[in-house]
Amino acid sequence: MAKPYPRSPLALSLPKLTSIAGVRLSGVEANIRYSGRTDLMLVEFAPGTTAAGVYTRNLCPGAPIPWCRRALASTPHARALLVNSGNANVFTGRAGEEAVVACAGEVAHQLGCPVEDVFLASTGVIGETLPYKKILSALPAAIEALHDDGWEEAARAIMTTDTFPKAARREVKIGSTTVCLQGIAKGSGMVAPDMATMLAYVATDASLPQPVLQALLEEGVGPSFNSITVDSDTSTSDMLMLFATGQAEHEEIGSHEDAALAEFRTALKDLLHELALLVVRDGEGATKLIRVDVQEAQDDGSARRIAMAIANSPLVKTAIAGEDANWGRIVMAVGKSGEPADRDRLSIAIGDHWVASQGSVKDHDVEALNAYMRQQEITITADLGLGSGRASVWTCDLTHGYIDINGSYRS
């Protein structure tokens, strides 16, 4: 990646970030692949921090993925998170496992914590040996640089083809106590459920047992990170983790369905959704953010598969890039999904314009529709007319920028 890519036209500025009690972060230069930018993020959590995670379902995952899965299974706690960009440590065989063990061991040693409390991730090129000694060399500087307000530095250090850093923040009450949720994410290609070239880390100062945290995370991932797709490709590396430092003082929470958690659950879902959409907004080459709503499908699962068929169709995505309301391609995508569909009950809307209704074209205001297509945010609705299933997924358009980025990523 010799030159930086132009900032996505869909980019959003960082919100105002503050500290989360019990979380210190840093981003430093380890020169793993990039130079002149940070590529190593370290996060230190206060003792007692609980952790939850969901990981890529790709069956050829990178070496950090099984490490994190095992760590999560063996302890409810986390004390550190070390993430490098530039090299994914995927398909690197025994050398990849050695790198993971060495890095986790050194972090544990230097921070004085059990090795299974150290979580790791790597993102970048696949199949090249991770020069982990560069990471070990940079570690003292990363520890030295840890501070409460390192969130933006952290968000920047994990970027690969991302064109802007991504973060989101919420404040809510648990009982009468105000708690914060703050998270960062990276990802812009190889993005598809379930979990994508995408890393996202959220921390809160709430005090939540690990099983509660895990349940909350799994509940939130479906309509957020598992409802976005850039290119239908599922990465080997990616993960979403949630950490609770327990620094806020509030009533004890025993279940993720505890009434006192109602506001927190909603805020977490909302924050995860915001982070996921930031990833789509940085979809490689994206110029349009596309929302696909499917309604009246046979059931929710069917609706979701139809929505994904539309969102992953290169023909739909190129048409939207060309600002062409080519709804015929949406019909094609519904039909190719293999899900129950009846042409004569199917209706399609682009924005508020119902262009096709129950099997045939419908008179619509072509000029208004063309004006709508020139907007940056496009909503497609497919109404199957069969049942009560619904789903929403988000994607971006497919443009020359995607080809530019991916035809030369390694050179």
Next chain:
Amino acid sequence: MAKPYPRSPLALSLPKLTSIAGVRLSGVEANIRYSGRTDLMLVEFAPGTTAAGVYTRNLCPGAPIPWCRRALASTPHARALLVNSGNANVFTGRAGEEAVVACAGEVAHQLGCPVEDVFLASTGVIGETLPYKKILSALPAAIEALHDDGWEEAARAIMTTDTFPKAARREVKIGSTTVCLQGIAKGSGMVAPDMATMLAYVATDASLPQPVLQALLEEGVGPSFNSITVDSDTSTSDMLMLFATGQAEHEEIGSHEDAALAEFRTALKDLLHELALLVVRDGEGATKLIRVDVQEAQDDGSARRIAMAIANSPLVKTAIAGEDANWGRIVMAVGKSGEPADRDRLSIAIGDHWVASQGSVKDHDVEALNAYMRQQEITITADLGLGSGRASVWTCDLTHGYIDINGSYRS
């Protein structure tokens, strides 16, 4: 489609075509969407011609598809085939069905044959009413122009975004009699199994009962048209048909497994494969023909799904467009297929270069590999090391040309 697209660099010239006894063809201008080119193909078959067909599995098919399915179910015979380009007659509701009935009726009337012996297809834009009266007006000229050597005219009249006409020919023996097989195809985008924006018609002078013909066709479609993909999008319109005029005199054939048919079966499979690869060679924007071989998968079905996951991966396809031997993306695609895979048994080759073996990178001649990547035909092999399943599929690379064509197809 205002301007023609540049001829694919992977284009092949037409082979020498001759006549097939019992088949007369024409291509005329009906001005359905295009002007200054032919857009209506008519084929007339001798009485007694048997027909077989396979059709798109897209659940929102164009109006001609159910017509052809019903015709095929009601009669073993075909007397005519009428195909227009420029408008797919898809999602056109009752108007679409009326157009089909009117066109088939008029062909039957003018050629003096039963209406169920008339097969129809339409290819082009979806969702616009087919101006079928233009077809009816052009029909007398199409009939007038029918001749034995109209194969190339026919191949040209059915082109849409195709950049070259496609045909293939074989001569084989049934017993001591020489019979011919000759076919044409069109298609260059919205191409994916099962059946794609793809029309293919093959005729032979052999004398074969309809069930034999249908069995032969279904046997041949798997490794040919159902093993290619350009963009994972499955069209609403497409079909493959096989017609046998029975003009050649040879022994009676009772089964598709008849020993006397051995040469014919092989030749048909071979011809279908050649036609299918011509479609990939004209894949929208294609600059490379890609063969994906999967071996030692758990079983053949698993091998096929893995091969398709590789062939449909935008990241694999853009890497090949960029002449980048980015085998990490192939690993990713194997992993995302969801099929049984063990990272530590997986090996990947590009051409003859085994770049990764049993879970990690393998020393290989980078310079020779880079030279290989500059070729027009690229083979990828993924060896799962699990069982004896194998599959081969073909695709093309994903380039700026695809975006050019599909971002502005309707304008």
